[in-house]
Amino acid sequence: MEDIESGLQDISEIRSMMEKATKFLSLSGLSGVSAGIIALAGAWLAAGAIGGSWGRLPAAPPEAGESAPVTFLVCDALGVLILALAATTGFSVRMARRRGLHLWGPTTAYLLAALFIPLGAGGAFCGVLMSGGIYALIPSAMLVFYGLALLGAGNFTFSEVRYLGGIDVLLGITAGFRPELGLILWAGGFGVLHIVYGLLLWAKYEQ
Amino acid sequence: MIPPVDTLNRAFDNRVRLAIMSILAVRDETEFNTLKQLLQVTDGNLATHVAVLERHRYIRVRKSFRGKKPRTAYAVTESGRKAFAEHVAALERIIRGGV
Numbered sequence: 108m109e110d111i112e113s114g115l116q117d118i119s120e121i122r123s124m125m126e127k128a129t130k131f132l133s134l135s136g137l138s139g140v141s142a143g144i145i146a147l148a149g150a151w152l153a154a155g156a157i158g159g160s161w162g163r164l165p166a167a168p169p170e171a172g173e174s175a176p177v178t179f180l181v182c183d184a185l186g187v188l189i190l191a192l193a194a195t196t197g198f199s200v201r202m203a204r205r206r207g208l209h210l211w212g213p214t215t216a217y218l219l220a221a222l223f224i225p226l227g228a229g230g231a232f233c234g235v236l237m238s239g240g241i242y243a244l245i246p247s248a249m250l251v252f253y254g255l256a257l258l259g260a261g262n263f264t265f266s267e268v269r270y271l272g273g274i275d276v277l278l279g280i281t282a283g284f285r286p287e288l289g290l291i292l293w294a295g296g297f298g299v300l301h302i303v304y305g306l307l308l309w310a311k312y313e314q
Numbered sequence: 315m316i317p318p319v320d321t322l323n324r325a326f327d328n329r330v331r332l333a334i335m336s337i338l339a340v341r342d343e344t345e346f347n348t349l350k351q352l353l354q355v356t357d358g359n360l361a362t363h364v365a366v367l368e369r370h371r372y373i374r375v376r377k378s379f380r381g382k383k384p385r386t387a388y389a390v391t392e393s394g395r396k397a398f399a400e401h402v403a404a405l406e407r408i409i410r411g412g413v
Binding site for chain 2: 110111114115117118122124125129209212213
């Protein structure tokens, strides 16, 4: 009997060590919830800036006098990104402390590389779309690149993140075919989905 | 029938050594300090246990310099991977056999 007890203990030790050695476990579901709320606020501001209607972005390049909303939308998007990153970092610091983990552990660099290389490429591609005046496809590109980034990042943190990534890619492709739904799909993918997924993660791991 | 316990590998009957093998089994070369952080043990304790695994040729060590700082990194060897897999299989047999 003692052998079985200690055998089971050994197996669970092996499992937990393998997980700690490969996955970033300081991600909090509350990061997802706060990023989602920030994204919804950003989408609401964007909708106001482009004429008060959800789901309509200018499909043609703006005339000289119309460049103001573009500047506003870029600042809005960057603001959402910065605030969401700040919230995620804050909740991760708290989670690392609570679980007795190091925020900068052996897996943090893997996670950040998996996340930010596709995101950086996506940001640059959005710049390409902007320089061509193809504003209508920007929500689509943001969703697709962010989804791909999460699909990769899911290998280095809770694997549930991959489902969120997969759904975002699908939403992004839909937004590409139906650009008039771009903003509403963006709000769904970055806002509502983050909140739902954050709550699920929180209920599963932090209760 | 309960299989004899001595199919378990004595080199892995220590928690720290078992944990070192678990980490190296799923990672490429891993630095001494990373192992220390993951295992939360002292330098001396970790050094003792990696020395045992090294003597069995289950892990190999590579010393190099990053700038002026010495860097010591470990990786599992082929025979180490095999021995660890056999040890886990033996643990499974014990657990199954005992039910």
